Amino acid sequence: MSGWNPPPPQGGPVPYGAPGAPPMGPPYLPPRRRSRAGCVIGVLAGGVVGVLLLCAAVYGVYLVRTDHELSTPAVAGGTTRDTAAEGRMDETVRKLRSVITRGSGYKIYDFVSAVYGSGDSRFLFVGGTGEHGNGGVVDAFNLALQEELNLGQSTVRITSSTTKISDPGGDGMAMCSHITATSATGGSTTTSDAQLCAWSTRTTLAVIMPIRGGSQRQVPSEYEGMGLQDRMRHIRADVED
Incomplete structure (x- = not known):
């Protein structure tokens, strides 16, 4: 009979679309590449935080070293x-x-x-x-x-x-x-x-x-x-x- 395809031999592969064939799986896609944008942002953010902490530390040292008081010693x-x-x-x-x-x-x-x-x-x-x-x-x-x-x-x-x-x-x-x-x-x-x-x-x-x-005569010092x-x-x- 025209258009008739004989069944495959017993134990042989069944073509996709034929009666009893398994469903077609999803198409093959190449693996996705991991984005490095998050890493870059993290590094930049970490660098900014580090710079801010360093600046805060330097400013703290500056405040300590320039914080003076006056007195009148003898x-x-x-x-x-x-x-x-x-x-x-x-x-x-x-x-x-x-x-x-x-x-x-x-x-x-x-x-x-x-x-x-x-x-x-x-x-x-x-x-x-x-x-x-x-x-x-x-x-x-x-x-x-x-x-x-x-x-x-x-x-x-x-x-x-x-x-x-x-x-x-x-x-x-x-x-x-x-x-x-x-x-x-x-x-x-x-x-x-x-x-x-x-x-x-x-x-x-x-x-x-x-x-x-x-008030009185004092002996001249080396600073006179x-x-x-x-x-x-x-x-x-x-x-x-």
């Missing part, structure tokens, strides 16, 4: 504290405290002061503690000097020039100011000059200023005749921790 920078001379410095201390307050953007809140002497030299130390930073402190300090020192003056005009110095004697920065007072009385003009140096850290701002006279910048650095080493 000896600082090779000079001895002169408590008798301190009693005559109340007005000057008040002025310098106001300068520091303004120069720090009103962020200094805890003040200390002392007079240190060696031989005939005396140095007034005034400093304050507070987290204020160092941004623009040179200009702010110079402006504060002029504003505070001219307050209440009618016949005296005070000008100042403040410049940053290269070696602060520790972290932070330092500056020195030249102050000129000009007075006009009876048709004549007289001028007088003064100097001071200051250092500023993240948490402190302090001034060292030469003053005249002391030292320049003001060096004097500031040596005193700072003992009054700041």
Whole structure:
């Protein structure tokens, strides 16, 4: 009979589609490749976290190393504290405290002061503690000097020039100011000059200023005749921790 296909021999393979043949299985597909996108994202995320942790650790070290306090020990920078001379410095201390307050953007809140002497030299130390930073402190300090020192003056005009110095004697920065007072009385003009140096850290701002006279004659030390910048650095080493 036309179109008739004889059954396959017993035990032979049965073609797909023939009666009694097993169903056709799914088509063959090549194995899927594992995506590495998750691994890449994981590595990147892990790297970012690592960088953040490192930055946090470095910043923590920075905060510890720049967190300072001020004190007034009996000896600082090779000079001895002169408590008798301190009693005559109340007005000057008040002025310098106001300068520091303004120069720090009103962020200094805890003040200390002392007079240190060696031989005939005396140095007034005034400093304050507070987290204020160092941004623009040179200009702010110079402006504060002029504003505070001219307050209440009618016949005296005070000008100042403040410049940053290269070696602060520790972290932070330092500056020195030249102050000129000009007075006009009876048709004549007289001028007088003064100097001071200051250092500023993240948490402190302090001034060292030469003053005249002391309570008693002291034996000159090896630091006698030292320049003001060096004097500031040596005193700072003992009054700041």
